[in-house]
Amino acid sequence: MLSLVSPTSWSTSYQIAATGVATGIASHLIFFIRGEHHVRAPIIARVYLLLLAVVSFYGVKTLGSSEGSRAAAILVGSYVVSLITSIVIYRKAFHSLRAFPGPWMAGVSKLWHVFHVLDSHNHLFLDKIHDEYGKIVRTGPTELTIFSPEVLKVMDGPGNNCTKAVWYDILLPLTALNTTRDKAHHDQRRRVWNQGFTKKALADYEDRVNSYGQQLESHIAATAGKPVNVSKWFYFLTFDVMGDFAFARSFKMLENEKWHYAVLMLRRALTLLGPFSAVPWLIQLALSIPIIPIVRDWRTMIQWCSDRMTERIEVEVDKPDISSCLINASKENNSIEQDRFLLDGDSVALIVAGSDTVASTLIYLFYRLALDPSHAEKLRQEALGVDIYDPRALQGLDHLNGVINEILRLHPSVPTGGYRETPPEGVMIAGQYIPGNITIVAPRYTIGRLPTSFVQPNDFVPERWYSKPEMILDRRAFNPFSIGRYTCVGKDLAIAELRFVTTLLVSQYNIAFAPGENGERCWKEMRDQFTAAPGKLELVFTPRGKICFVLEDVSLENNIEFKQQLYLSLADDLDAVSGMFTNTLALADDGKKIQSIIDWHISCTTTGTSRRLSLE
Numbered sequence: 001m002l003s004l005v006s007p008t009s010w011s012t013s014y015q016i017a018a019t020g021v022a023t024g025i026a027s028h029l030i031f032f033i034r035g036e037h038h039v040r041a042p043i044i045a046r047v048y049l050l051l052l053a054v055v056s057f058y059g060v061k062t063l064g065s066s067e068g069s070r071a072a073a074i075l076v077g078s079y080v081v082s083l084i085t086s087i088v089i090y091r092k093a094f095h096s097l098r099a100f101p102g103p104w105m106a107g108v109s110k111l112w113h114v115f116h117v118l119d120s121h122n123h124l125f126l127d128k129i130h131d132e133y134g135k136i137v138r139t140g141p142t143e144l145t146i147f148s149p150e151v152l153k154v155m156d157g158p159g160n161n162c163t164k165a166v167w168y169d170i171l172l173p174l175t176a177l178n179t180t181r182d183k184a185h186h187d188q189r190r191r192v193w194n195q196g197f198t199k200k201a202l203a204d205y206e207d208r209v210n211s212y213g214q215q216l217e218s219h220i221a222a223t224a225g226k227p228v229n230v231s232k233w234f235y236f237l238t239f240d241v242m243g244d245f246a247f248a249r250s251f252k253m254l255e256n257e258k259w260h261y262a263v264l265m266l267r268r269a270l271t272l273l274g275p276f277s278a279v280p281w282l283i284q285l286a287l288s289i290p291i292i293p294i295v296r297d298w299r300t301m302i303q304w305c306s307d308r309m310t311e312r313i314e315v316e317v318d319k320p321d322i323s324s325c326l327i328n329a330s331k332e333n334n335s336i337e338q339d340r341f342l343l344d345g346d347s348v349a350l351i352v353a354g355s356d357t358v359a360s361t362l363i364y365l366f367y368r369l370a371l372d373p374s375h376a377e378k379l380r381q382e383a384l385g386v387d388i389y390d391p392r393a394l395q396g397l398d399h400l401n402g403v404i405n406e407i408l409r410l411h412p413s414v415p416t417g418g419y420r421e422t423p424p425e426g427v428m429i430a431g432q433y434i435p436g437n438i439t440i441v442a443p444r445y446t447i448g449r450l451p452t453s454f455v456q457p458n459d460f461v462p463e464r465w466y467s468k469p470e471m472i473l474d475r476r477a478f479n480p481f482s483i484g485r486y487t488c489v490g491k492d493l494a495i496a497e498l499r500f501v502t503t504l505l506v507s508q509y510n511i512a513f514a515p516g517e518n519g520e521r522c523w524k525e526m527r528d529q530f531t532a533a534p535g536k537l538e539l540v541f542t543p544r545g546k547i548c549f550v551l552e553d554v555s556l557e558n559n560i561e562f563k564q565q566l567y568l569s570l571a572d573d574l575d576a577v578s579g580m581f582t583n584t585l586a587l588a589d590d591g592k593k594i595q596s597i598i599d600w601h602i603s604c605t606t607t608g609t610s611r612r613l614s615l616e
């Protein structure tokens with residue numbers, strides 16, 4: 001202790017501290033301030049641990065255990081303090097974002113953000129930030145979150161020079177279509193993917209969606225009148241569909257009525273992205289520590305997808321799937337082995353991007369229908385006489401399209417994700433210059449609810465998309481699938497799936513909340529983990545009564561002919577109808593009135609070559 005205060009010791013301590021301070025400042029100004037280091041985070045952490053061990057060992061060896069430990073502590077302490085001080089001073093006083101408004105700590109470190117979103121409610125947190133700080137907010141040392149409809153076009157629209165931000169290195173060493181940061185490489189890869197989404201391929205996938213939809217419906221029929229955890233069943237549906245499209249192999253969750261272990265693992269692994277998406281280097285660091293259970297899930301999930309790809313490379317399948325296009329392109333180039341990091345990455349992207357997104361949209365859609373059954377009734381009326389098994393017939397249903405748009409506006413499947421980096425020359429957004437090499441975040445959740453873009457922005461009004469266009473003030477604020485080169489490759493497929501499943505269930509069932517359920521859990525407990533993961537939703541489906549007629553050769557394309565045929569058929573079989581329509585039988589001679597009754601009560605499904613018409 002005495003030696004600590006001796007003049008020699010003091011000067012030595014000062015020298016050691018000065019060395020620490022100089023090294024700290026130098027490592028900031030020479031290394032950390034330049035370029036990207038997130039991918040190297042695990043290596044940097046190991047180097048620091050090694051240096052710590054070397055300094056401690058050397059100190060103890062040369063100065064003895066007490067003096068040596070003290071010297072090592074002074075060196076390390078002064079290094080860390082000066083490094084942090086240098087970083088903070090630079091970020092707060094010199095950085096090009098220093099003048100942008102935002103929470104003080106946001107300008108210091110992104111760890112601030114992690115601390116605030118440990119509950120994975122990033123969308124709600126950013127919404128609050130918008131209320132407090134306005135349109136353009138500094139939410140990180142090198143990050144701006146921009147709550148303006150214009151930002152989506154500047155980021156991804158025609159002629160933009162933005163690139164994907166560091167977040168997208170998440171799968172490295174694997175690279176998927178959506179995680180490729182190099183634009184030229186992305187475009188080349190996208191051309192390969194597009195071959196899996198031709199009109200012909202889509203028609204085939206749509207037929208397969210129909211059969212999975214029917215499997216879901218038969219489960220609902222079996223549990224009719226009882227509470228159903230629809231969150232679970234919509235995930236079963238969308239993962240089965242994507243397993244089939246991706247690898248020609250369903251997860252069979254609808255059939256087995258239980259989670260597939262790989263899907264459970266994948267869903268657990270994705271929870272990592274809730275709190276940690278804000279700090280990509282922390283994700284890279286965490287992923288390098290396999291003893292963390294969630295990291296084990298992440299790795300097993302990636303291995304599972306990779307194994308499926310191996311299987312698909314080795315075994316030909318008898319139905320088209322998206323992997324076929326990816327594998328064939330690599331086979332044609334004789335580059336299967338070199339492309340494995342792309343193929344494996346793509347298999348992860350396919351499963352996650354195609355399942356989570358559609359499932360969350362379906363959950364919120366049925367939540368809204370249970371909350372306000374008048375929309376379900378409107379959907380039923382609109383689908384009368386429409387062959388719901390024909391995707392083209394569903395395309396023109398205004399209320400259906402309005403409901404889907406409104407769900408994607410209020411409950412976007414990608415609420416915050418889609419981080420971009422500005423080009424070195426910077427960009428102009430909402431009349432404001434945004435400096436170069438800055439991460440920009442455009443939260444769809446808040447942008448879709450801006451009062452400057454939508455009248456009654458928080459209300460569910462599907463009509464704004466067809467009969468009340470005056471309720472849309474700025475359409476640029478609606479961008480659920482992104483635009484430009486990164487636009488969602490599965491958009492048409494997703495919309496076809498949403499249209500079909502919605503019409504199938506709505507035309508056959510009344511939908512209500514289960515006893516004790518009010519629907520709040522599904523949005524209050526939603527996790528924003530790049531894709532949205534809604535909380536549980538329990539509904540009761542009650543079958544609507546039916547009398548069935550089978551009509552041959554009915555042309556559904558021609559509505560008038562269809563109605564005439566139907567009327568004739570009813571007239572032949574009025575006894576069968578009387579049970580249902582006793583109070584309207586008196587009108588049997590009045591074709592028009594019967595027709596209007598039919599308009600209200602008919603839904604139809606296809607059975608083989610004939611059309612089955614179900615009357616309620």
Ligand code: HEM
Nearest residue numbers: 178353354357358413414418480481482486488489490494
């Ligand atoms: C409601 C359903 C869906 C929504 C809202 C949605 C939304 C999006 C968004 C916003 C992006 C851009 C993400 C980014 O910037 O990083 C995207 C990209 C992508 N989506 Fe979707 N998606 C949906 C369904 C699907 C489906 C069914 C598939 C697969 C069949 C799919 C496959 C992809 C892929 C591969 C990309 C990357 C495209 C590229 O970078 O070129 N998505 N999606």
